[in-house]
Amino acid sequence: MLARVLTASTLGIDAFQVEVEVDISRGLPSFSTVGLPDNAVKESKDRVRSAIKNSGYNLPAKKITVNLAPADIKKEGTTFDLPVAIGILKAEGIVTAENLEEYLILGELSLDGGIRPARGALSVAVLARNTGKKLVLPVENRSEAAIVDGVEVYGVGSLSELIEFINGNASVAPFTIDTSEFFSAPSETHLDISDVKGQGHVKRVLEVAAAGGHNVLMIGPPGSGKTMLAKRFPTILPDMTLEEAIETTKIHSVAGALEPGSALVTRRPFRSPHHTISDAGLIGGGRVPRPGEVSLAHNGVLFLDELPEFRKNVLEVLRQPLEDGKVTIARAAMSLTYPADFMLIGAMNPCPCGFLGDAHKECVCTPMQVQHYRSKISGPLLDRIDIHCEVPAVRFRELSGERSGEPSSVIKKRVDNARRAQAKRFRESGIHSNSQLPSRHMKKYCALKGEASKLIETAVERLGLSARAYTRVLKVARTVADLDGSPDIGPQHLSEAIQYRSLDRQLV
Ligand SMILES: Nc1ncnc2c1ncn2[C@@H]1O[C@H](COP(=O)(O)OP(=O)(O)OP(=O)(O)O)[C@@H](O)[C@H]1O
Ligand SMILES: [Mg+2]
Incomplete structure (x- = not known):
C-alpha cells in the first residue's frame, strides 16, 4: 500500500x-528513509x-520505505516524525481519511506518542495560507501559527x-487568536529613560537615533551611565x-x-551579546x-557593550548587515540569506583606563595604548555608525538632584511623529x-539650500569626511529636521548632525 502525506520544512526563514x-510491502521487516534526510530525520524511524x-x-512487520x-x-x-507516522498508519488502513492531502502535518514525536513543539511554525503557516492547506501542528505552536490570517490551524497534543x-471521530474547531491583544498588552519593563540623571545631550542623541533608525556609538568614562542609557533605549522606540x-517572529x-507560550514578538528585540561571542554566533x-x-535583532536593537573588547574579526563581519540590512551565510551544504536590519548601539571607554579627556581624573594610558585600543574599531566600521556621542561623567549636583528630564513616553511621542513624517x-x-x-x-529627499549647502561644503573640507x-550626516540632518x-x-539641523561625527576628527 502506498500513502501520501504533505508536510513542510524551512530553508532560511521561508518554508517549502x-x-x-x-x-509498505511484503518482505523482510525493514524501515528505510530516502530523499536526502539528515541524521535527525534518519533517527526518526525509532x-x-x-x-x-x-x-x-x-x-507492521513488513518492508517500509519512506521517500521525502x-x-x-x-x-x-525532527518534524517529519508525525507525517511519517500518519503515512504508515494510512498505508495500513488505520487512518481512513480520504482528504489527507488538504492538510500540512508536522511535529516531533516522543516515544510515548506525545507531540513536541517545532521550530518555524509561523513560516509554515504562511506557506499553508499561500497553498490553501489546513495546518496540523503541535499544540504549543498553534498560537504562533494562528497569527497568519486565512489559514485553519489545528493544534494536537498526541x-x-x-x-x-x-x-x-472528534470534531475540533480551528484555533483562532486576536492579534490586536498582543499589541495592547502593557509592557512589563519598569525601565524609563528618566532614571538616568543628567546626560541631557545623550538623551537627545538617542532621541534622534530612535527617530531615524540611526546607529550610535557612545564613548565615555566608566560609570557614566552608557549601559544604563542603552538598556532604556527601547522605551523610546516606536x-x-x-x-x-x-x-x-519568523x-x-x-x-x-x-x-515558550509566546506567539508573536511584539516588542522590538534588544539583543546584547557578550563580547566573547564568535562570528558565527553574531552573524549566524x-x-x-x-x-x-x-x-x-531584526527590526530592533543590537547593543554591543564594551565594543573594543570584541574580537576584531567579529566586528568586521558586521559590515555587510550594517550596509545591506541582511546577511548571507555560505556553508558547504548551502548558502542562506537572513534579514538583519537592526540599529547598532555601541558603548566604549575612550581609552584602556577609561579616563582620557575626563575633567577630574587623569588618564594613565600611553598614546600607544590609546591608539591600539581604538584601532580595534576600524575606519570602515566607524564609517557605518551615523552618530558618535561622548558621555561624560555625571556631576554630583546632577546625580543628587531630583530632576532627571523627560520620561520615555514624552520622548517616544516626538519619535512617533518623526516616524510618521x-x-x-x-x-x-x-x-x-x-x-x-x-x-x-x-x-x-535631502536637498540643501543656501546657507546649509555652504555649511556642508566647509564641514567636508575641514573634517575630511x-x-x-x-x-x-545628511541622513541624520534629515531626521533632526523631521523631529523639528x-x-x-x-x-x-545640519550643524547638529555634523556635531555627531566627532570621532572622524580624533580616530582616523
Ligand atoms: N547618569 C546617571 N544617573 C543615575 N545613575 C547613574 C548615572 N550614571 C551612572 N549611574 C550609576 O552607575 C552605575 C553604572 O552605570 P553604567 O553601568 O551605565 O556605566 P557605564 O558607563 O556603562 O560604565 P562602564 O564603562 O564601566 O561600562 C549605574 O548602575 C547607576 O547606578
Ligand atoms: Mg557599561
Whole structure:
C-alpha cells in the first residue's frame, strides 16, 4: 500500500512543502528513509516505531520505505516524525481519511506518542495560507501559527488525538487568536529613560537615533551611565507594526528563540551579546546556517557593550548587515540569506583606563595604548555608525538632584511623529526610515539650500569626511529636521548632525 502525506520544512526563514510517501510491502521487516534526510530525520524511524506502538497501534512487520520529495533538497530536523507516522498508519488502513492531502502535518514525536513543539511554525503557516492547506501542528505552536490570517490551524497534543481528529471521530474547531491583544498588552519593563540623571545631550542623541533608525556609538568614562542609557533605549522606540512583528517572529521561530507560550514578538528585540561571542554566533552559522544575533535583532536593537573588547574579526563581519540590512551565510551544504536590519548601539571607554579627556581624573594610558585600543574599531566600521556621542561623567549636583528630564513616553511621542513624517515621505519607496535612504534618493529627499549647502561644503573640507560619512550626516540632518517638523533641512539641523561625527576628527 502506498500513502501520501504533505508536510513542510524551512530553508532560511521561508518554508517549502515536502511530500512524504510511505510504501509498505511484503518482505523482510525493514524501515528505510530516502530523499536526502539528515541524521535527525534518519533517527526518526525509532521514534515513530515506539510512538505508534505506545499509542496502541501495531507497526507492521513488513518492508517500509519512506521517500521525502523533492528529493534534491536536504531535509533536516525532527518534524517529519508525525507525517511519517500518519503515512504508515494510512498505508495500513488505520487512518481512513480520504482528504489527507488538504492538510500540512508536522511535529516531533516522543516515544510515548506525545507531540513536541517545532521550530518555524509561523513560516509554515504562511506557506499553508499561500497553498490553501489546513495546518496540523503541535499544540504549543498553534498560537504562533494562528497569527497568519486565512489559514485553519489545528493544534494536537498526541498521535492518538490526531488520528481521532483526522478520521473524523472528534470534531475540533480551528484555533483562532486576536492579534490586536498582543499589541495592547502593557509592557512589563519598569525601565524609563528618566532614571538616568543628567546626560541631557545623550538623551537627545538617542532621541534622534530612535527617530531615524540611526546607529550610535557612545564613548565615555566608566560609570557614566552608557549601559544604563542603552538598556532604556527601547522605551523610546516606536511600536512595531504587525508586518514587522511577523518578520521578526519568523526569524525567532526558525532559530528556536521564541519564548515558550509566546506567539508573536511584539516588542522590538534588544539583543546584547557578550563580547566573547564568535562570528558565527553574531552573524549566524552552523552546518545548515541558523540566524545569529544580528538577525534576532531584526527590526530592533543590537547593543554591543564594551565594543573594543570584541574580537576584531567579529566586528568586521558586521559590515555587510550594517550596509545591506541582511546577511548571507555560505556553508558547504548551502548558502542562506537572513534579514538583519537592526540599529547598532555601541558603548566604549575612550581609552584602556577609561579616563582620557575626563575633567577630574587623569588618564594613565600611553598614546600607544590609546591608539591600539581604538584601532580595534576600524575606519570602515566607524564609517557605518551615523552618530558618535561622548558621555561624560555625571556631576554630583546632577546625580543628587531630583530632576532627571523627560520620561520615555514624552520622548517616544516626538519619535512617533518623526516616524510618521518619514512613512509619509517614503510611502512609495519601500523604505521606513531615513537611515535606510539609498544614496540615489539623497538628492531628492535631502536637498540643501543656501546657507546649509555652504555649511556642508566647509564641514567636508575641514573634517575630511568620507563620501559615506557625508551621506550619513545628511541622513541624520534629515531626521533632526523631521523631529523639528520642518520640511527643509536648515543650517541648524545640519550643524547638529555634523556635531555627531566627532570621532572622524580624533580616530582616523
Ligand atoms: N547618569 C546617571 N544617573 C543615575 N545613575 C547613574 C548615572 N550614571 C551612572 N549611574 C550609576 O552607575 C552605575 C553604572 O552605570 P553604567 O553601568 O551605565 O556605566 P557605564 O558607563 O556603562 O560604565 P562602564 O564603562 O564601566 O561600562 C549605574 O548602575 C547607576 O547606578
Ligand atoms: Mg557599561
